[in-house]
Amino acid sequence: MPPQRFALPSEVPGLAARRIAADILDGVLQKHRTLDDQLDGAGAHPGLKTLSDRDRALMRRLVATTLRRLGTLGHLLSRLLDRGVPTDAPRAQSALLIGAAQILWMDVPDHAAVDLSVRLVQSDRRAAKYAGLVNAVLRRCAREGAPLIDEVKSERLDIAPWLLQRWTAQYGEAVARDIATSIGHEPSFDITVKSDAAQWASRLHGEVLPTGSVRTLLQGSVTMLPGFTEGQWWVQDAAAALPARLFGDVAGKTIADLCAAPGGKTAQLAQAGAQVVAVDRSSNRMARLRDNLARLALNAEAVVTDAAEWQGGNNKEGFDGILVDAPCTSTGTIRRHPDIGWLRQEGDIAALTALQKRLLQRATALLKPGGTLVYCTCSLEQEEGEQAVSAFLATESSMRRVPIDAGEVAGLTEIITADGGLRTLPCHLPRDEPRLGGLDGFYAARLVKS
């Protein structure tokens, strides 16, 4: 837990947001903790409560921008620091990273970025001796940083090498480069609306995508936007909104959502009239699902348990539909969760594919004859998507694939695979304004039980 030294009454404006951003960045880089863990639930940074909604949003952007450009920032600092980044004071490193990220990619005056980083190190016992160094390096960054990073291929530096290698092997060099470039941009803000997408697009200064999601750019805090408190919409990437639609008309049907929290897809199914049982093994994340459903005035039965062992609760005759939004490496969501690219390791894939297989088997057992299973993962790794489903179908004779037609996904043929799966990539839906383009990387398949 970071020391209790946030929210000092005499602090200059903006310093608390930087201090908490630096703590959270250290949490990712030094303690290998995810952003989600540090931003929500029992492990959340205690200082978050002291920030205004606006400063909280700024803090989130500071951390996300730094992590998104971490490779480029590392390269730049190695050019600006003769003896490398100090290793005996982590706060000096985070102050340099956050300062340079603001100077290069955020709408913060250079002098403010430098001053706040200097104050950050001055208030840290071990890092205070580096205040002069931080000041000098960041001033140089303001003068020379942009040309120094223009000469490098940032999209390569900002993706962990093992991931770039895999994407090149799986999608080819050109697509892998496009994926990496898309991940380098701040992502759009996508929501799923209960109704009247055009009206919400206009109120939020956005657009309605062909798939029905509303897309805009987030300015400030989500909770302050019109319609949030009234429960008229929820945050959901446009690609994440597609799998639940593959069930077709679910009104009156029983659907088990086996990996449900925080509830984006449960909300879609409940809104479409299904009787949903939402299952998830994380009680923290299920608390968020309950909060989300309460805000949206939607109903679902919530069960906290291991879905791979779940026997269906009161449902004895089998479900009409099962959604398995399986835990995965989540490499398709690096645009939105830039910590993932640095925290995940290639060795994680095998344990996850074993769990994905168990969840598919359990889902099959819980399904009625004729029932539909939608499997999806927010991963770019084909072992967790295309290959997981092919391997499952090869051993499970009671299940067959029902190909997805481009007509079901607004005619977007580029996101349909040859065998009728759905594969979205961060470089799909390109736009001139890159922050308004892209989709999270998802795989989905629809199977039916005979």
Ligand SMILES: C[S@@+](CC[C@H](N)C(=O)[O-])C[C@H]1O[C@@H](n2cnc3c(N)ncnc32)[C@H](O)[C@@H]1O
């Ligand atoms: C990709 S997230 C689900 C996102 C969610 N479907 C949505 O749309 O908001 C995967 C979820 O699986 C849960 N999970 C992981 N292993 C599980 C298991 N064995 N049984 C049930 N849930 C599990 C995690 O807690 C996590 O909430």
